[in-house]
Amino acid sequence: MVEAVIDPGAAGPDQEPEDRTAPLEKEVKGVNERLASLEKTIHALVATPRSPANIDDRFQRTNIVRSPRTLEDGQNVPFEGASSFTAHSKQVSQAFRSTATSTGLPSESLSTSGLGRDRLNDEKKGPVDDLYELPPMSLVLKTLRAAKTNPKRYFPGLSDLNVTSMTDMCQKVYFPTEDCSTAFVTVVICGLWKMFHNFGERDLHQHGLDELEFERARALCKRSLDDAARCTPLLIEHSYRQIQALLLLSAFLLETSRPSLALSFISACARACQDMGYHCLKIDSPDSQAQQKIITFWYVFSIDRGLSLNFGRSPSLQDYDVTASRPTLVEAQGDRDLFFCVVSVELAYLQGDVYEQLYSGRAQSESANVKAQRAHVLADRMIRLRHQLLSFEASDDISAMDMIENYGLVLQSHLALIYRAIPSTRGDSPLHFCDECVTASRAAMEGYNAAWEKYLTREGTAWKTAINWTYLFSPFTPFIVLFGEVVTFRSEADLKLMEVSLETLKSAAQHSSGVTKLHDACEMFFNLAKAYMAQTMKKGESYDGPLHQQPATGAFDQTSLHGLDWDAMLDDWDLGLGGENAREMSSFLTGSFFSWPIMP
Numbered sequence: 001m002v003e004a005v006i007d008p009g010a011a012g013p014d015q016e017p018e019d020r021t022a023p024l025e026k027e028v029k030g031v032n033e034r035l036a037s038l039e040k041t042i043h044a045l046v047a048t049p050r051s052p053a054n055i056d057d058r059f060q061r062t063n064i065v066r067s068p069r070t071l072e073d074g075q076n077v078p079f080e081g082a083s084s085f086t087a088h089s090k091q092v093s094q095a096f097r098s099t100a101t102s103t104g105l106p107s108e109s110l111s112t113s114g115l116g117r118d119r120l121n122d123e124k125k126g127p128v129d130d131l132y133e134l135p136p137m138s139l140v141l142k143t144l145r146a147a148k149t150n151p152k153r154y155f156p157g158l159s160d161l162n163v164t165s166m167t168d169m170c171q172k173v174y175f176p177t178e179d180c181s182t183a184f185v186t187v188v189i190c191g192l193w194k195m196f197h198n199f200g201e202r203d204l205h206q207h208g209l210d211e212l213e214f215e216r217a218r219a220l221c222k223r224s225l226d227d228a229a230r231c232t233p234l235l236i237e238h239s240y241r242q243i244q245a246l247l248l249l250s251a252f253l254l255e256t257s258r259p260s261l262a263l264s265f266i267s268a269c270a271r272a273c274q275d276m277g278y279h280c281l282k283i284d285s286p287d288s289q290a291q292q293k294i295i296t297f298w299y300v301f302s303i304d305r306g307l308s309l310n311f312g313r314s315p316s317l318q319d320y321d322v323t324a325s326r327p328t329l330v331e332a333q334g335d336r337d338l339f340f341c342v343v344s345v346e347l348a349y350l351q352g353d354v355y356e357q358l359y360s361g362r363a364q365s366e367s368a369n370v371k372a373q374r375a376h377v378l379a380d381r382m383i384r385l386r387h388q389l390l391s392f393e394a395s396d397d398i399s400a401m402d403m404i405e406n407y408g409l410v411l412q413s414h415l416a417l418i419y420r421a422i423p424s425t426r427g428d429s430p431l432h433f434c435d436e437c438v439t440a441s442r443a444a445m446e447g448y449n450a451a452w453e454k455y456l457t458r459e460g461t462a463w464k465t466a467i468n469w470t471y472l473f474s475p476f477t478p479f480i481v482l483f484g485e486v487v488t489f490r491s492e493a494d495l496k497l498m499e500v501s502l503e504t505l506k507s508a509a510q511h512s513s514g515v516t517k518l519h520d521a522c523e524m525f526f527n528l529a530k531a532y533m534a535q536t537m538k539k540g541e542s543y544d545g546p547l548h549q550q551p552a553t554g555a556f557d558q559t560s561l562h563g564l565d566w567d568a569m570l571d572d573w574d575l576g577l578g579g580e581n582a583r584e585m586s587s588f589l590t591g592s593f594f595s596w597p598i599m600p
Helices: 018-046 084-102 136-145 164-175 182-197 200-204 211-231 240-255 259-274 292-311 336-360 368-391 398-419 433-453 462-471 477-489 492-511 513-539 568-573 578-589
Strands: none
Touching: 018 136, 136 164, 136 211, 136 477, 164 182, 182 211, 182 240, 200 211, 211 240, 240 259, 240 292, 240 368, 259 292, 292 336, 336 368, 336 398, 398 477, 433 462, 433 477, 433 492, 462 492, 462 513, 462 568, 477 492, 477 513, 492 513
16 A cells, blocks of 8 residues: 555654654655545546456456557557546656655655556457357358358448458458457457348358358357457547447447447447547548548447437537538439438437437427427428438449338438427327327338338348338337327227237337337337227217317226336337426326226
8 A cells, every 4th residue: 555655653773853853754744645645536536337256257258358559450540538537647646756756755665657557448458269259260261252242232331341351350360360359359250240141041042151050150149249248348448440349339239129238339439439539530631541430430420329319318429529521412422332321420410409409408498489490490401301312313222222211211200209399289288299290100100011011022131130220220209199199089090000010010029129129118009099999989979079088988997007107118118209208198198098987
């Protein structure tokens, strides 16, 4: 302990008179106290949030290692956002050494070398076999050769994970001449997992690949990525490879239906981008990787905005911080991947504005008229973006046509969420929605159902990814709007649309645990709407008012409905209600509907 380094009560062989040593002892005592205070502060700052004794044993087999700048990153990065703790601790330790030395204290007792060290970065590299388990090398080589026949199909998008880069990285992993970082191996496994999933049954037969071996390789990659998601440290020294690993892990978690964990990873990735200066990187930068880093940043920006809105949180990246070169539609002419990147960025900016202007805490304090005006402006922007999306010439590119359709569904759902902020002219109940919101919601649900019918005839596995990205990246406000129309206005057409949509979700849920959860939540709303519609029809009376105002005189089993915890259900799954509306709807259901008397 630092407190034991200096003992003010110890005297040397040539002890000075008491009146001369007292001031020195007092000064040394003060230095000791300040040093003790400094040590406590340092421990508080660098203490890890969990004790090694409490770490689950199953996490121990995977090394939690650092991703330092290694040879695979190619070059040192000039901007990192230097730690103020490191800078200040160095300054304090230097000042202390000067002060203590001037008092005549021995230099060997004044070691301050550890004070300025950032202990969050104490990680290491290791042999690949000690990091994660890899699929068989022979299968990887065969698959990479097959992928070269159609690179865009097996490695879609603008990421630098293409056939060429993956071949090079696999060589470094399978034939290592030096230790690899965890981030590097994670990127390779993400690329392999994505490549394996883009091979359908027909592709396997065409290229002579064993289906059972392929399934085992997919499962192995998923296990390794699950380990990476559990064990990857988020507080580390950043590099391009680490940012890439966090981004790919976030995408993996989304595709495997874990959006809340994906949000944690993309938030850490967004902070890392700021630390590395990607948010202000220009295309004409002398950095040879500037273009790829900018594209990576915009992917992070888009996912951060989308997930943050769906979870009702502020995004990690704010508009006023971002000055990076931004791709434009003019630049994207004829470039499919860049075009969809531009659409994603435009949607991301819109998502940030929707949250800030309509659903943030400050926005909730605004008047209904102010929010309605903002909603109309945002809706116009969303409609223009949809027109730009539909203007893309897909020709015979089936993949591009699918992406246009999927993006269109996401935009339509967001349009319903925007219109949700406009008060209804038909009443102030949380189950009343404006006409524009109802129209947009019906169009969205009809679009989802039509798209699913088309997916059912598809071969391969790419459409399963589309399910997760389309359903789980969209606020599911439209289903709630249909529920409101059925309950308050007894709309049989909307009840039928809810039923068809629920069947669609049930079919899709076979391929996605996230859609399963969405289906279960929507099924509760459908059963409730169906029960009240049946109660009204059983009465057989003509009634033109809202359902919840109709007096009930028939027998009706309310026990199952009373047993539902509506607060918990609405909190557990974000259906795009808006923070204030979920609680209102819960109160409305338990207060108004469930107060019907049980008749004998």
